[in-house]
Amino acid sequence: MEILSALFAFLYQVGDALAFLVLSACGLAIIFGMMxxxxxxxxxxxxxxxxxxxxxxxxxxxxxLAIACGTLAAGVVGILLxxxxxxxxxxxxxxxxxxxxxxSLIATQGVLILLGSTMRGVGTPxxxxxxxxxSYSQYRLVLxxxxxxxxxxxxxxxNKTRFGVHARATIQVxxxxxxxxVNTRLIYCLTFGLGAALAxxxxxxxxPTMTMVPTMGASFIMEAFVTVVVGGADVFxxxxxxxxxxxxxxxAMTSWQGQLAGQISMxxxxxxxxxxxxxxxxxxxxxxxx
Amino acid sequence: MLAKANKLLNGPQTMGKGxxxxxxxxxxxxxxxxxxxxxDGWTVGNTVYFFNWIFMALGLSLIWGYGGALxxxxxxxxxxxxxxxxxxxxxxxxxYGFTLLAVVIAVAVAALFAAVLGYFLFFGRxxxxxxxxxxxxxxxxxxxxxxxxxxxxxxxxxARLNGFNGMTGMPPLTVPWFDGDIVLFPDVQLYxxxxxxxxxxxLGLRILVNSRFGNVLVAIRENQERxxxxxxxxxxxxxxxxxxxxxxxxxxxxxxxxxxxxxxxxSMGLTAAALPVVWVAVGGxxxxxxxxxxxxxxxxxxxxxxxxxxxxxxxxxGxxxxxxVLFAPDGLIPGxxxxxxxxxxxx
Numbered sequence: 001m002e003i004l005s006a007l008f009a010f011l012y013q014v015g016d017a018l019a020f021l022v023l024s025a026c027g028l029a030i031i032f033g034m035m036x037x038x039x040x041x042x043x044x045x046x047x048x049x050x051x052x053x054x055x056x057x058x059x060x061x062x063x064x065l066a067i068a069c070g071t072l073a074a075g076v077v078g079i080l081l082x083x084x085x086x087x088x089x090x091x092x093x094x095x096x097x098x099x100x101x102x103x104s105l106i107a108t109q110g111v112l113i114l115l116g117s118t119m120r121g122v123g124t125p126x127x128x129x130x131x132x133x134x135s136y137s138q139y140r141l142v143l144x145x146x147x148x149x150x151x152x153x154x155x156x157x158x159n160k161t162r163f164g165v166h167a168r169a170t171i172q173v174x175x176x177x178x179x180x181x182v183n184t185r186l187i188y189c190l191t192f193g194l195g196a197a198l199a200x201x202x203x204x205x206x207x208p209t210m211t212m213v214p215t216m217g218a219s220f221i222m223e224a225f226v227t228v229v230v231g232g233a234d235v236f237x238x239x240x241x242x243x244x245x246x247x248x249x250x251x252a253m254t255s256w257q258g259q260l261a262g263q264i265s266m267x268x269x270x271x272x273x274x275x276x277x278x279x280x281x282x283x284x285x286x287x288x289x290x
Numbered sequence: 291m292l293a294k295a296n297k298l299l300n301g302p303q304t305m306g307k308g309x310x311x312x313x314x315x316x317x318x319x320x321x322x323x324x325x326x327x328x329x330d331g332w333t334v335g336n337t338v339y340f341f342n343w344i345f346m347a348l349g350l351s352l353i354w355g356y357g358g359a360l361x362x363x364x365x366x367x368x369x370x371x372x373x374x375x376x377x378x379x380x381x382x383x384x385x386y387g388f389t390l391l392a393v394v395i396a397v398a399v400a401a402l403f404a405a406v407l408g409y410f411l412f413f414g415r416x417x418x419x420x421x422x423x424x425x426x427x428x429x430x431x432x433x434x435x436x437x438x439x440x441x442x443x444x445x446x447x448x449a450r451l452n453g454f455n456g457m458t459g460m461p462p463l464t465v466p467w468f469d470g471d472i473v474l475f476p477d478v479q480l481y482x483x484x485x486x487x488x489x490x491x492x493l494g495l496r497i498l499v500n501s502r503f504g505n506v507l508v509a510i511r512e513n514q515e516r517x518x519x520x521x522x523x524x525x526x527x528x529x530x531x532x533x534x535x536x537x538x539x540x541x542x543x544x545x546x547x548x549x550x551x552x553x554x555x556x557s558m559g560l561t562a563a564a565l566p567v568v569w570v571a572v573g574g575x576x577x578x579x580x581x582x583x584x585x586x587x588x589x590x591x592x593x594x595x596x597x598x599x600x601x602x603x604x605x606x607x608g609x610x611x612x613x614x615v616l617f618a619p620d621g622l623i624p625g626x627x628x629x630x631x632x633x634x635x636x637x
């Protein structure tokens with residue numbers, strides 16, 4: 001029983017880390033994988049989703065509906081941003097990073113000016129349960145389930161819908177897709193919106209567990225970057241396995257030496273991985289297969 | 291002698307050349323030398339504060355503008371060297387000019403760290419986008435690492451790290467002299483030392499980018515595969531540029547720490563890391579002179595904004611960055627230069 005309890009505690013930690021990594025990275029990974037653009041305002045989309053969710057809950061909506069509002073809001077902001085800024089920079093990927101960083105500065109500081117340095121959040125819903133010697137939060141299990149659902153939903157979107165087929169055609173050979181009548185600009189725009197909406201979803205899901213500060217996005221982005229770098233350009237072959245590997249590393253180091261050790265060990269793991277597999281896990285899988 | 295200097299300092303990789311530019315250069319330097327006579331101590335010290343940051347900007351210009359490798363994490367080296375200086379001087383004091391040795395050691399530590407990190411990055415053949423992300427992650431982890439060192443158990447020798455409040459109380463730079471040490475408080479003496487250092491670094495970098503090394507570096511930026519086909523080991527050139535640029539970031543960190551006698555973890559945070567990119571991008575990353583002038587200008591504007599509308603300053607910086615990237619991708623100064631040339635040509 002003792003061992004079982006310890007094992008469950010570790011699995012719970014791994015699951016928690018995994019959910020956090022998958023959810024914080026998937027929006028970034030979709031935008032990067034589809035368009036080769038790294039969106040440095042990713043953390044601010046997460047913040048946007050979280051803030052809208054909290055406002056919606058305060059306005060009386062139930063939490064799931066509020067999270068949907070947050071997702072939608074972030075998605076709309078993402079589409080607007082694509083139309084105004086990102087669209088003009090596709091031929092210059094490095095400049096896109098710089099521009100989205102500028103947007104991130106504006107968003108963080110703008111929210112600080114408009115809404116103040118901190119804001120009352122909403123409490124963590126659901127109660128806790130006990131297994132063996134420790135008690136655990138049920139909401140964390142919801143987050144783990146949400147991570148799995150997001151991955152499955154993305155798989156279905158990209159493989160079973162018309163949008164998904166067009167999107168994949170656009171990544172592979174953009175001008176050929178265009179010649180066949182796909183509106184590639186629209187696809188890019190929608191993909192950016194989808195990535196932003198996923199970031200908003202992450203923000204909404206984690207809003208009840210965090211303190212609401214304008215810089216809250218920063219606590220996600222390092223994890224998101226690291227997962228995308230290790231994973232490479234493909235969401236399914238990259239992000240999910242990368243989150244798995246990093247989640248185990250992070251959980252093991254966190255339970256052994258504390259949270260900071262978990263982060264540092266992840267960073268070291270990333271630096272070693274890119275030395276060995278420069279195009280990430282997905283690049284490696286694709287090379288082995290092809 | 292003049293012809294030789296001319297050949298070393300001028301070349302295809304720097305914009306300013308010819309008698310007009312160098313006359314202007316001499317006038318600006320003379321003006322800078324005369325400047326303390328017309329300003330009070332505080333303003334002079336404040337100008338030194340601006341100068342301190344320019345080294346980091348010049349380093350980023352070398353890595354990003356000339357080498358084409360965008361590093362977001364220059365503040366990691368800034369912080370590392372700054373904390374290094376603090377730890378060394380708090381432990382060993384400032385007698386016998388030890389502060390100068392501490393500067394050298396701290397910058398060397400930053401350079402060593404850059405060499406190790408750069409080895410993994412460049413020899414792993416990391417493409418442009420990933421390089422930025424990994425370096426940014428490094429500086430963010432450094433910030434978190436230092437921010438949680440509040441407890442008394444976090445000390446190196448006698449130096450407390452002090453968590454989020456940062457280290458304080460390290461001595462300013464001192465120069466050993468015959469009749470006692472000269473302490474360089476942020477005032478006129480320090481101004482002249484830093485000004486001289488800035489001129490030396492600027493001219494040194496000019497020589498570097500106009501040398502064979504600089505030409506190869508620019509060739510790599512323009513087309514990495516072509517440079518490789520021509521037989522250059524791209525990785526070594528990029529790594530060298532990264533180490534030099536990061537050492538300059540470290541130098542900025544040391545000078546900043548000794549200038550204000552404090553350093554905090556937020557100097558390695560997300561906002562701090564964004565600022566060097568703003569200065570370099572706005573001024574014009576592909577030219578040292580443009581970077582230098584642009585950094586100085588943006589810093590002055592930023593400080594004025596901070597005084598009059600403190601919280602809007604960062605919003606303006608962000609907007610400036612977006613606008614420059616969209617409409618003047620090479621930076622404002624080359625943009626203005628190109629525009630005036632076109633206007634003159636059309637007349």
